[in-house]
Amino acid sequence: QKEVEQNSGPLSVPEGAIASLNCTYSDRGSQSFFWYRQYSGKSPELIMFIYSNGDKEDGRFTAQLNKASQYVSLLIRDSQPSDSATYLCAPILTGGGNKLTFGTGTQLKVEL
Amino acid sequence: DAGITQSPRYKITETGRQVTLMCHQTWSHSYMFWYRQDLGHGLRLIYYSAAADITDKGEVPDGYVVSRSKTENFPLTLESATRSQTSVYFCASSESVSRGQETQYFGPGTRLLVL
Numbered sequence: 001q002k003e004v005e006q007n008s009g010p011l012s013v014p015e016g017a018i019a020s021l022n023c024t025y026s027d028r029g030s031q032s033f034f035w036y037r038q039y040s041g042k043s044p045e046l047i048m049f050i051y052s053n054g055d056k057e058d059g060r061f062t063a064q065l066n067k068a069s070q071y072v073s074l075l076i077r078d079s080q081p082s083d084s085a086t087y088l089c090a091p092i093l094t095g096g097g098n099k100l101t102f103g104t105g106t107q108l109k110v111e112l
Numbered sequence: 113d114a115g116i117t118q119s120p121r122y123k124i125t126e127t128g129r130q131v132t133l134m135c136h137q138t139w140s141h142s143y144m145f146w147y148r149q150d151l152g153h154g155l156r157l158i159y160y161s162a163a164a165d166i167t168d169k170g171e172v173p174d175g176y177v178v179s180r181s182k183t184e185n186f187p188l189t190l191e192s193a194t195r196s197q198t199s200v201y202f203c204a205s206s207e208s209v210s211r212g213q214e215t216q217y218f219g220p221g222t223r224l225l226v227l
Contacts, residue, residue, distance in 0.1 A: 032211065032214060034215070034216075042220075042221075043202055043218040043219060043220050043221050044155070044202070044218050045218070046215055046216075046217070049215060051211065088154070088155070090155075092214065097143075097160060097162065097168060097209070098143050098160075098206055098208075098209040098214045098216075099145075099157060099160065099170065100145075100155075100157070100216060101157075102147075102154045102155040102156075103154060104152065104153065104154035105154060
């Protein structure tokens with residue numbers, strides 16, 4: 001079992017729709033969770049982080065965390081073509097060292 | 113504000129040669145990381161460093177060597193390059209491990225091809 005599981009996609013949504021990206025993780029002790037966006041040929045850039053169960057909103061982005069189910073998700077409202085990218089879920093591993101473990105990412109395509 | 117930079121951005125080398133990838137950050141972040149990214153595997157941690165002169169292995173350290181004599185620099189050396197080390201290499205840094213300061217910021221990457 002991989003430590004972080006994401007559907008590789010591509011996930012296609014029409015412009016203006018809500019895109020829902022999901023992630024499950026195996027490390028029950030993980031307390032901090034990050035979502036990165038990566039455009040093709042570019043480096044990952046931080047979208048959001050979340051620490052507590054529930055929802056956290058930042059503009060068009062909402063992160064949702066359920067530690068009991070070991071599940072974290074990212075919702076993108078009013079999706080734009082510029083949101084087309086690969087989204088990486090990354091919990092911090094327990095055991096110190098601020099080590100992130102990345103999923104392989106979900107490719108999102110927002111269609112006109 | 114240069115942030116975090118990597119050099120070279122592209123490198124072609126031959127099997128058996130030694131290659132050093134450079135990483136430099138201007139934020140005085142304590143933590144620095146090296147990842148490789150390959151299709152089907154995502155980003156995998158090679159080595160990380162909590163401070164100058166403190167380094168530790170990540171998930172895939174074999175064939176790599178790191179050093180950190182200065183806080184701002186974290187070079188990664190492939191002592192004898194192999195074709196399996198063809199990849200995109202990303203350096204990252206974070207301020208600390210304290211909540212709110214553990215976000216990792218990534219450099220632009222180095223594309224390495226080993227022939």
